[in-house]
Amino acid sequence: MTDKTSQIKQEFFEKLKEVKDIADLENIKVQYLGKNGTVTALMKDMKTLDADMKKQFGQVVNQLKTEVSNAVSDKFEELKKAAVEKEINSMADFDVSTPANLERGSYHPITLVQRECEKIFKSMGFTVEDYSEIVTDYECFESLNIPKHHPARDMQDTYYLENGQLLKTQTSAAQNAIYKKYKDALINEGKPIKAIFPGRCFRNEATDACHENTFFQMEGVMVDKNISISNLIFFMKTMLSEVFRKDIKVRLRPGFFPFVEPGFELDISCLICGGDGCPSCKHSGWLELCPCGMIHPEVLKAGGIDPEEYTGFAFGLGLTRLAMMKYGVKDIRDLNSGNLKSLSQFTDDE
Ligand code: FA5
Secondary structure (H helix, E strand, C coil): CHHHHHHHHHHHHHHHHHCCCHHHHHHHHHHHHCCCCHHHHHHHHHHHCCHHHHHHHHHHHHHHHHHHHHHHHHHHHHHHHHHHHHHHHHCCCCCCCCCCCCCCCCCCHHHHHHHHHHHHHHHCCCEECCCCCEECHHHHCHHHCCCCCCHHHHHHCCCECCCCCEECCCHHHHHHHHHHHHHHHHHHHCCCEEEEEEEEEECCCCCECCECCEEEEEEEEEEECCCCHHHHHHHHHHHHHHHHCCCCCEEEEECCCCCEEEEEEEEEECCCCCCCCCHHHCCCCEEECCCEEEECHHHHHHCCCCCCCCEEEEEEEEHHHHHHHHHCCCCHHHHHCCCHHHHCCCCCCC
16 A cells, blocks of 8 residues: 555645646646545545554555645745746836826817916906805805795706705805905005806706806906906906907996896807808807996995905806807817717816
8 A cells, every 4th residue: 555655645745846827727626636536536445444453554544635735835925926926027127117008088079178267357456266165055146136936036047955055056155255354455455356167057957058057157346446347347247358369349238246246248249150150159140258247335335344344346157058169069069978089179268
């Protein structure tokens, strides 16, 4: 029997020398140590031996089993190490600093016009403010001289939360907070309030080529002593000529908003149809872009500013519509479509 175990051992180590990879090793392991393997069969053979021989032979077989198991484990570690080294060596020529072969992303057209407007207003001394999308009824309406049950609310139905808060319908909702934030510097240090605040707005709208239920506006306010409509017109003209970098036909007409007095609608000639009329401008040739006006005394008062001493203007630029006009997007809904094919073609002009 011991001759047989010696022979098995010799055979096993010869075969082990031939093993090239882990798959080979698994095979040989099953061949010797598996349920029907050579070493396991030796154990079964012991049944036929008498007690003394069984003990003696048992020790030999156990030792063989241990040697085979250890040899398999050592070989496994050796192969694993070799595989890792091979992997590392194969990466020797790999340059980790090589840029990934990915297509470059692009900014959304609304982001592009928003950044452009921010740059223009910043260069004229305006700060850029951030404001929440969920606001209170006071912020969105009451502080803007739109009490409960005022008919102006009908134009701006929105989504209400159970706690009475709402998704803001207009960036004007941030006006009150901005006045309160900067009024001390205005009153005590004579620093004019000059701020813009871009943001996402929500309305319960029947959508069409120029109306979305989710769109962007950019509010702007300036408050100081002796601010007049001339200041308002100057800033509007500067902004439009910088954004479009060409002459744009503009018209100013009276407009009603409870938070300005007087109020205006600033329209631009539709750049999609050149003013002839198309679905993008509701066939009027004009697109409502930037309502504006002189801030109503009640709104200044609600912000802690004395309207006898200070005046100001406010505007609410339709950023999404501006992006439509600037980039020739015929249907506003394309801008929320998430369609990368159409949205990724716009680039920063710089
Ligand atoms: C307002 O929202 C006022 N808060 C603007 C304002 C601010 C007036 C300060 C005076 C002083 P209006 O509802 O007209 O006004 O919206 C302003 C602009 O936002 C519109 O001219 C238009 O360009 C854009 N806009 C309004 N509703 C939508 C919509 N559903 N989809 C896309 N753009 C819209």
